[in-house]
Amino acid sequence: MSSEAMAAERPNYLNATTGLKSWLLTLDHKRIGILYLLGVSAFFVLGGIFAMLIRLELVTPAGDLVQPDAYNRLFTSHGVLMVFFFLIPAIPGVLGNFLIPIMIGTKDLAFPRLNLLSWYLFMAGGTMALGGIIAGGVDTGWTFYTPYSSTYTMTAVIPVGLGVFVNGFSGILTGLNFMVTIHRMRAPGMTWFRLPLFVWSHYATSLIQVLGTPVLAITLVLLVFERAFHIGVFDPTRGGDPVFFQHLFWFYSHPAVYIMILPSMAVISELIAAFARKRIFGYHAVAFASIGIAVLGFLVWGHHMFVSGQSVYAGTAFSLLTMLVAIPSAIKVFNWSFTLYQGSVSFQTPMLYALGFIGLFMIGGLTGVFLGTLGFDVHVHDTYFVVAHFHYVMVGGTIMGYLGGLHYWWPKITGKLYPEFWGKISALLVFVGFNLTFFPQFLLGYMGMPRRYHAYPEEWQVLNVLSSAGASILGLGFVLPVLYFAWSLKKGPLAGRNPWGARGLEWETDSPPPTLNFDEPPVMNHEVYPYADGEPGSTSGMKPASAH
Amino acid sequence: MSTAHPAVLHHQFDTLEQQKESATLGMWLFLVQEILFFGGLFMAYMLYRWRDPQAFAAGSHELDITLGLVNTVILIASSLTMAMAVHSAQTDKNKALVRYLVATGILGLAFLVIKYFEYSAKWEHHLVPGPNFHFPELAIDGRAEIFFSLYFAMTGMHALHMVVGLVLLGWLLVPAARGRFNSQYHNPIECFGLYWHFVDIVWIFLFPLLYLIGRHYHGAV
Numbered sequence: 001m002s003s004e005a006m007a008a009e010r011p012n013y014l015n016a017t018t019g020l021k022s023w024l025l026t027l028d029h030k031r032i033g034i035l036y037l038l039g040v041s042a043f044f045v046l047g048g049i050f051a052m053l054i055r056l057e058l059v060t061p062a063g064d065l066v067q068p069d070a071y072n073r074l075f076t077s078h079g080v081l082m083v084f085f086f087l088i089p090a091i092p093g094v095l096g097n098f099l100i101p102i103m104i105g106t107k108d109l110a111f112p113r114l115n116l117l118s119w120y121l122f123m124a125g126g127t128m129a130l131g132g133i134i135a136g137g138v139d140t141g142w143t144f145y146t147p148y149s150s151t152y153t154m155t156a157v158i159p160v161g162l163g164v165f166v167n168g169f170s171g172i173l174t175g176l177n178f179m180v181t182i183h184r185m186r187a188p189g190m191t192w193f194r195l196p197l198f199v200w201s202h203y204a205t206s207l208i209q210v211l212g213t214p215v216l217a218i219t220l221v222l223l224v225f226e227r228a229f230h231i232g233v234f235d236p237t238r239g240g241d242p243v244f245f246q247h248l249f250w251f252y253s254h255p256a257v258y259i260m261i262l263p264s265m266a267v268i269s270e271l272i273a274a275f276a277r278k279r280i281f282g283y284h285a286v287a288f289a290s291i292g293i294a295v296l297g298f299l300v301w302g303h304h305m306f307v308s309g310q311s312v313y314a315g316t317a318f319s320l321l322t323m324l325v326a327i328p329s330a331i332k333v334f335n336w337s338f339t340l341y342q343g344s345v346s347f348q349t350p351m352l353y354a355l356g357f358i359g360l361f362m363i364g365g366l367t368g369v370f371l372g373t374l375g376f377d378v379h380v381h382d383t384y385f386v387v388a389h390f391h392y393v394m395v396g397g398t399i400m401g402y403l404g405g406l407h408y409w410w411p412k413i414t415g416k417l418y419p420e421f422w423g424k425i426s427a428l429l430v431f432v433g434f435n436l437t438f439f440p441q442f443l444l445g446y447m448g449m450p451r452r453y454h455a456y457p458e459e460w461q462v463l464n465v466l467s468s469a470g471a472s473i474l475g476l477g478f479v480l481p482v483l484y485f486a487w488s489l490k491k492g493p494l495a496g497r498n499p500w501g502a503r504g505l506e507w508e509t510d511s512p513p514p515t516l517n518f519d520e521p522p523v524m525n526h527e528v529y530p531y532a533d534g535e536p537g538s539t540s541g542m543k544p545a546s547a548h
Numbered sequence: 549m550s551t552a553h554p555a556v557l558h559h560q561f562d563t564l565e566q567q568k569e570s571a572t573l574g575m576w577l578f579l580v581q582e583i584l585f586f587g588g589l590f591m592a593y594m595l596y597r598w599r600d601p602q603a604f605a606a607g608s609h610e611l612d613i614t615l616g617l618v619n620t621v622i623l624i625a626s627s628l629t630m631a632m633a634v635h636s637a638q639t640d641k642n643k644a645l646v647r648y649l650v651a652t653g654i655l656g657l658a659f660l661v662i663k664y665f666e667y668s669a670k671w672e673h674h675l676v677p678g679p680n681f682h683f684p685e686l687a688i689d690g691r692a693e694i695f696f697s698l699y700f701a702m703t704g705m706h707a708l709h710m711v712v713g714l715v716l717l718g719w720l721l722v723p724a725a726r727g728r729f730n731s732q733y734h735n736p737i738e739c740f741g742l743y744w745h746f747v748d749i750v751w752i753f754l755f756p757l758l759y760l761i762g763r764h765y766h767g768a769v
């Protein structure tokens with residue numbers, strides 16, 4: 001007991017300084033990670049409320065809860081908040097920030113001030129977007145298609161667009177910071193091929209942030225110019241080309257899907273290694289698959305425009321290129337599966353999320369190949385099939401990685417253990433709830449139910465009710481972790497340095513880590529994931545500090 | 549932290565060398581991001597110019613080539629003074645550093661003043677896109693508007709970068725005047741230099757694209 005008390009007394013990043021100011025002006029990447037946790041959680045709750053209202057409206061075929069105009073605002077607000085202010089920043093902002101410097105064995109990111117600025121830009125952008133949503137709403141869909149967005153809608157496109165613009169620079173600067181850190185701050189002995197796959201995948205993410213986001217930024221600037229100053233760029237009545245807007249928008253927004261999924265894959269690689277007690281099979285292939293996804297992701301945007309008047313030849317090329325992305329994605333899934341083979345697999349909460357990820361990502365990824373096929377896409381274009389597909393990839397993919405990672409590193413972040421039993425229940429609820437919500441939407445879409453309508457013919461009610469029921473279960477699965485994480489902060493047992501018996505520099509320092517991460521600058525003198533062959537798994541679950 | 553940590557070395561770095569390399573790499577990545585940002589505008593220019601070369605030629609014809617040329621010379625001169633500023637910092641010539649930074653600032657300001665006069669002339673001639681836009685050759689009135697939309701978006705975005713550059717320059721002048729930069733520590737000056745040259749290079753592309761190409765095109769309108 002006394003050693004536990006002593007461990008709790010040791011200075012760490014949480015108790016080093018106190019007061020609100022010490023948090024709002026912090027330059028510590030770990031504290032900034034916590035700030036992101038609070039920020040993305042707030043936007044997730046708001047986006048989730050809009051989602052629940054959408055599902056509530058769709059319980060009955062008649063449009064009885066909201067009018068069409070309000071419904072347009074609902075799904076737009078849901079999309080904008082979730083995509084730009086949750087899915088994109090969540091894992092890099094929270095886990096990437098917290099873990100990358102520790103994993104590579106350094107004291108902080110290369111530019112701590114810039115890192116804090118990124119958080120403020122994120123919050124400022126989110127506040128502007130939210131202000132626009134409250135002040136007049138926006139009804140263009142999260143894609144802001146012109147000329148409706150620039151000329152015809154009467155809603156608050158400008159504040160929301162500028163909010164997304166400002167938030168974009170948060171992502172660009174975070175990506176830049178990660179890249180410089182990974183290039184220049186690695187501990188002695190931490191070669192590129194000793195980097196945890198978490199770091200590789202975040203590097204690939206950063207590449208997209210730095211190369212893709214500025215294109216969205218200038219696109220939004222031009223959109224705002226057209227709307228505010230009546231210059232002609234996209235509006236055909238002023239000589240502009242609306243399809244050009246779509247090209248620019250998707251040049252960023254397709255790679256943006258990989259800004260969401262690559263960090264999740266980053267987490268999954270760590271979880272699979274830790275809970276199979278094995279080095280990731282084909283480490284190099286998985287690392288290069290991340291880079292491959294990032295690069296190929298820039299060549300496929302036209303698959304969003306198969307019916308937008310793009311030429312048949314462009315459509316065919318984009319269709320073929322889209323199929324190519326399936327290759328690095330499949331490399332990852334196969335390598336994770338091979339890692340599990342003959343590993344000492346144990347099914348703790350984070351591992352349940354990791355396995356859930358593989359399931360959801362396979363369904364999402366394979367339906368992506370369907371949609372990349374020209375003929376099929378024309379058939380299901382703008383239906384719930386598309387909605388289901390991108391929720392499986394973007395939401396299923398990101399949420400499973402995010403929650404899995406949050407559970408896995410929670411003892412490191414807070415120094416406390418969470419109740420494993422409730423963790424498993426929540427993982428189960430999220431997985432079942434997610435599939436129940438979105439699988440029926442594949443069927444609805446295949447039968448032709450169009451997206452973005454608040455009413456539908458009666459024969460689709462059963463599937464819609466199932467979907468809404470699934471959403472309730474999903475919601476419950478999200479509420480549970482909030483409750484037991486809060487409980488664990490107050491009453492959870494102390495975690496100790498390495499409750500999972502996992503490998504990696506982050507497990508070789510205190511939980512929570514000291515402000516400068518390590519007492520002694522670490523040296524990496526072995527390969528990454530050095531699990532012994534036949535090493536027993538952690539079937540007993542998390543070990544508290546006293547067992548250390 | 550060890551007491552050997554020099555004051556200009558930030559806590560997250562181990563050596564000044566590492567700090568300098570990180571700052572430089574960060575600046576280059578920032579410039580890559582800038583290239584893609586301007587890339588969207590250049591893409592728009594290419595698309596619409598390809599679609600309507602006559603309107604773009606006629607639009608070019610309305611721009612003031614003298615002022616554009618003077619501004620080009622001013623910016624190239626400012627790049628020279630900036631390069632001299634970096635060189636002065638590297639060689640411990642503090643007075644020269646301050647002098648060259650001030651010269652760079654004055655040239656940058658001169659560019660913006662000339663740009664202001666150019667813009668106001670466009671306003672008077674009803675060449676600012678919007679309800680008041682009137683092109684002298686009525687036949688291509690609607691088609692020339694998009695040229696001026698791009699003219700203002702591109703040069704405006706460039707001018708905004710100049711303003712940001714001048715603010716940064718003013719912010720760097722204080723420590724420079726206090727003698728904070730020397731041959732050991734000068735990466736803020738170097739990084740700012742990279743930014744300044746980048747903004748100049750953007751203009752080097754804008755000037756021929758907007759003022760020169762197709763200026764003497766006299767095809768059917």
Ligand SMILES: [Cu+2]
Nearest residue numbers: 254301303304
């Ligand atoms: Cu796509």
